[in-house]
Structures are given as structure tokens and as C-alpha cells.
Amino acid sequence: MDDVDAVQAQIARTMLESGDWVTARLNGIAYLEKSPLVYWLMAISFSIFGVQDWAARIPIALSVIVLCWLTNRMGRWAFDARTGFYAGLSLSTCIGLFLFTRILIPDVILTTTIALAMWGFLRALEKEERRPKLWAYTFWAAIGTGLLLKGLIAAVFPIAVACLYLLFTKQLASIPRLRPVAGIVIALSIAAPWHLLATLRNPPYLDLTPTSEAGQYHGFFWFYFLNEHVFRFLNMRHPRDYNTVPRYLFWMFHLLWLFPWSVYLPGIVQLSYKPMDRAGRTRFLALCWIGFVLVFFTFSTTQEYYSMPIYPALALLIGCGMAANNRWTRVGSKILAVLAATSVIAIVIILWHVQGLPTPGDISNALTQNPDVYTLSLGHMGDLTLNSFAYLRLPLVVAGMAFLIGAIGAWRMRFLAIAAMMALFLNAARLALVVFDPYLSSRALGEAVMAAPPGQLIADNQYYTFSSIFFYTNRQALLLNGRVMNLEYGSYAPGAPDVFIDDAEFAELWKSSKRYYVLVEKPSLGRFENLVGKATLFSVKESGGKYLLTNHANLH
Numbered sequence: 001m002d003d004v005d006a007v008q009a010q011i012a013r014t015m016l017e018s019g020d021w022v023t024a025r026l027n028g029i030a031y032l033e034k035s036p037l038v039y040w041l042m043a044i045s046f047s048i049f050g051v052q053d054w055a056a057r058i059p060i061a062l063s064v065i066v067l068c069w070l071t072n073r074m075g076r077w078a079f080d081a082r083t084g085f086y087a088g089l090s091l092s093t094c095i096g097l098f099l100f101t102r103i104l105i106p107d108v109i110l111t112t113t114i115a116l117a118m119w120g121f122l123r124a125l126e127k128e129e130r131r132p133k134l135w136a137y138t139f140w141a142a143i144g145t146g147l148l149l150k151g152l153i154a155a156v157f158p159i160a161v162a163c164l165y166l167l168f169t170k171q172l173a174s175i176p177r178l179r180p181v182a183g184i185v186i187a188l189s190i191a192a193p194w195h196l197l198a199t200l201r202n203p204p205y206l207d208l209t210p211t212s213e214a215g216q217y218h219g220f221f222w223f224y225f226l227n228e229h230v231f232r233f234l235n236m237r238h239p240r241d242y243n244t245v246p247r248y249l250f251w252m253f254h255l256l257w258l259f260p261w262s263v264y265l266p267g268i269v270q271l272s273y274k275p276m277d278r279a280g281r282t283r284f285l286a287l288c289w290i291g292f293v294l295v296f297f298t299f300s301t302t303q304e305y306y307s308m309p310i311y312p313a314l315a316l317l318i319g320c321g322m323a324a325n326n327r328w329t330r331v332g333s334k335i336l337a338v339l340a341a342t343s344v345i346a347i348v349i350i351l352w353h354v355q356g357l358p359t360p361g362d363i364s365n366a367l368t369q370n371p372d373v374y375t376l377s378l379g380h381m382g383d384l385t386l387n388s389f390a391y392l393r394l395p396l397v398v399a400g401m402a403f404l405i406g407a408i409g410a411w412r413m414r415f416l417a418i419a420a421m422m423a424l425f426l427n428a429a430r431l432a433l434v435v436f437d438p439y440l441s442s443r444a445l446g447e448a449v450m451a452a453p454p455g456q457l458i459a460d461n462q463y464y465t466f467s468s469i470f471f472y473t474n475r476q477a478l479l480l481n482g483r484v485m486n487l488e489y490g491s492y493a494p495g496a497p498d499v500f501i502d503d504a505e506f507a508e509l510w511k512s513s514k515r516y517y518v519l520v521e522k523p524s525l526g527r528f529e530n531l532v533g534k535a536t537l538f539s540v541k542e543s544g545g546k547y548l549l550t551n552h553a554n555l556h
Helices: 004-018 037-049 053-078 081-092 095-099 107-125 132-150 153-168 172-178 180-201 219-233 247-252 261-270 278-298 304-324 327-354 379-383 387-411 415-440 443-451 463-473 485-491 503-510 522-532
Strands: 456-460 478-480 516-521 538-543 546-550
Touching: 004 037, 004 053, 004 463, 037 053, 037 107, 037 132, 053 081, 053 095, 053 107, 053 278, 053 304, 081 304, 081 415, 095 304, 095 415, 107 132, 107 153, 107 172, 107 278, 107 304, 132 153, 132 172, 132 180, 153 172, 153 278, 172 180, 180 219, 247 278, 247 304, 261 304, 261 327, 278 304, 304 327, 327 387, 387 415, 443 463, 443 538, 443 546, 456 463, 456 503, 463 485, 463 516, 478 503, 503 516, 503 522, 516 522, 522 546
Parallel strands: 456 478, 456 516
Antiparallel strands: 516 546, 538 546
16 A cells, blocks of 8 residues: 555565665665664565565564464463463454554564563563573563564563563562563664664764754664654654544544454453462553553554554453453443444445445545545545445445344354454455555556656655555655655755755656656646646546656657
8 A cells, every 4th residue: 555555565675675674765765763673574575475565464464473372372371271262362353453454564563572571571470480581581582573673662661561560569579580681681682783783874873962853864873762762752753744643532442443352341340450370460460561551652642553562461351351251241242242233234224325326436536535634544534435335335245244243143142253253344344445445555556657658757745645656666756845754854864865856846857858757646636737737747547546647648
């Protein structure tokens, strides 16, 4: 898809082809804000399977499987086989884990490292554990790996949760069991080499400028540690290429992210959290785990998927609530049955409303546009109109069948039927993504570029809007008024390529004898007609409300 999805894949491809595995680059510009492990994993996948969109997704897909298996194993170890199974089942079939792994972001891999660190922590403290040293080193190795995925929170979260747990349970004297000195050496031996190399290759080395301003370049160290960590936390970062979710929604959305299994959350209130046995200790750690991460982001900028690291902890508690089979479990099942039945009725009403409606072109013809919220994961949901559901008849029918199965299964308290509901519903969501493909991706325009005569690509506004084109064509582009967002900082680095042009420069290029192609969104067509004249804009391809135009009519 356009935006961050294709951006991540293209960075990995550039690393593989350039041989530079230290400094990420996008359109030739240094991209210094992210840790590299997810790029390395994708690049390795490309080297094995070739540069394909599906090959880019293999590391994320495998990480989801590992995370669900790990959650199951933690539940089996801490509680029993049935509870572990329910924990893994709830995590593997919840909405949030599906939704936030459709995009190539490293959060699910980070969540796996944090979950492994937490399990290593508990097992290192376990007096009956036969290999406490191994599990202590696992704790630190997971932290070191996480540092290469998403920066300092990979260390802050597990260490802070561990400290809170030890403090509240009065076990601070057990810190030596974690082998902190050797452990820190292990974590640093994993994470420090890349951080040092990135600092040395992108000077200045130790710039500590206390503000974040446009037009300034302070090297990797300042941008990665201060701008990306400190200033982002304080909402002082420039450029502000992110949005934020209101705090109350950030907390409440977990009922949606863990749906349908979140209906069993009330049942966890009756569980024991006293750290007197392995089950109690694990549940208490889960509370510390959930509480710290949510409070941390309550005082920071928040996006919907930022709290993914707590999903395993919530799944473990939900698994306990399901296994308890108490009054709350039965009430939750009845609530879920009603919600599923209501969803079936709503889908039937929508299908009745859109029957006979024409579906010309692709779904973009029936959508609105709300670009102000596209930095949120659910931003495109606001584009839906009632008429757009005419394009989604098959996904709606599949979703209706899923909810019918769920309504019957939940009323009879059949957890496997609920899981079957979610498996079918998530496949309905996948079918919907296929319908949305022309709108969310520019692959069709990329194919048109490849089939057209050679010429220089120009992208209107920011690179992210058409990023899938650059993945499918593997070409760089001139960016018209595109010195914004994630490419702004690296554009000021010494030796950065001059790929940014303004309206006047574009107009001069467009009048030349050389062939140019420009990528434009539909709302911007009028501006281009005023800029260079409608008669000089020749359409090559239109898809999903985006256009590929050229300055010469002859395409042969």
C-alpha cells in the first residue's frame, strides 16, 4: 500500500541493492528516524525469495505466529494447558493484531521481544527453575534485539515493568538473579554496534541542541535519540508527521483491538493477583506490564497501535477469565452473542440498501477524502460512505456469515465457534482490502509507468502519497513541493540529492522536450491545469483517484 507500507519495503530493497545496511535511505535521502532490524529482515527475505511484495511481509507474518505461540507457552507454563490455549487463541484471532500487521511496521516484532523478556524475567526469578541464568540472559538478549526494532522503549518497557514488579512484591534483593552486569553487556553487544556505526557515518556525533526546528541538520545522534525519542514523547518533534489519539479513546479502543475476547475482561476482576504462586505472580506481572505501558503513553503522543506490547499480557488475563468459566464468562458470552446478532441485522440492512446500486470504476468513486486523519491507522475509515458498501457486497456477505456463526456459538459458550467467527470475519476484511487496493495502493500506476516510454518521474507533494509506485518501479522521483514530513530532515544532510522542486521549476521542466511524468491526486488536478495549462497534461493512467500524467502525447 501507499504510505509507510511501501516505504518500509523500499528502504529494505535499497539496503539490499546498495550494500549499505547502516544508513536507511529513501529516494536517495538519509532516513534516520527508525531502527534497522525490520529492514534487515525484509532485505534477507528479498535475497531469498526475490523482491516481491509478499516477500516483504514474511518477517511480519512469522513474527505474528511466534508471538501467538509464545503467549500460549507462557500461559501453559504459568497456569495450565487450557488457559494457555485460550490466551493464544484470543491473541491470534483479535482485531488489533490483524489490523496492525497489514502494514510493514515493526511493532509486532517488538511485542514479541517484550513478551519474551517478560517471560525470561519471571523464569529467572523462579526458585524451582533449573536454568535461571539462561532465562536471565534471555531477558537481556530480548531487550537488545528490541533496541534494534523501535528504539529505547524496547528497554524502558521491560526494565520498568520488572522494577515495578520487584518493588511491589518486595523482591528487590532478587535483582542479582537477573545477572544485570553480564546482561547489560549482552544487550549492548547486540544493539550498540549499529548505533555507533550510524552515529559515525552521519555526523555531527554528539549534538545536544535542545530544540527541534525546520531547516537544521544535527546528524544521526541528535535526530534519533533527542528528536525521535525525547521530543516525540514531549510532542516537540519537528517535523510533526504523526497524529495523536485522545487519551480516553486510546484506553477504550482496547475493547475493539481485543474484540471479541474483550467481552471476557470483566471476569479477570475475580482472579487472584497475589504473588503467592506462579499463576498469581504471572497475573500480577501482567498488571504491571499493562499499567506501565498505558500510563507511559498517557503522558506522551499516542497512536492506536502504540500499545500493542500489552496485547500478550491482556491475552493471558483474558485466557484466565475464559478458563475460569464463572458468571462473568457466561455474561460476556451472552453480550457477544447479542453484538454478533446485531451485526448480522446491520449487514442485512446495508445489503438491502445497496442492492441495485451501480459500481462504476473502483471504490474511490464512492469515497470521501479526509487527509487530515490519514496519519492514524483508522484514518481511512472516515472516507466510507453508505454507497461505498455497494462495492463491498461479497465482504459483507462473508462477514454476515461470520457473525451468524459467532452469535450461535457465543450463546452456547463455544469458544472455538467464536474463533471460527473471527477467522471468517478477518478473511472478509482481507476481501475488503482487495476492493480497496486501487485506493490504498498505486500499483496500477506503477505498472503503467513500467509500460510507458522512459521519462523522469515527478511526485506531487510528499513521497508517501505514491510510495507504492516507487517500490513497484524501483525508481527515484523529483518531489514537487515535497520537502516535508519524514524526508525533510535528511534532505538537509551534507551530500543529500537535489530532488526537490517548486512550482516554477516544475513548469519549466514540463515545457521542455524531455519526457516527464507527474503523479497527481484528483483534488490537485485543477492546480496543475492552472500551472501549465490543461492542453499540456496528457493522461496515461487513472486509478483510485490518482493520475499519471505526461507532458508529451505520443506514448509510443
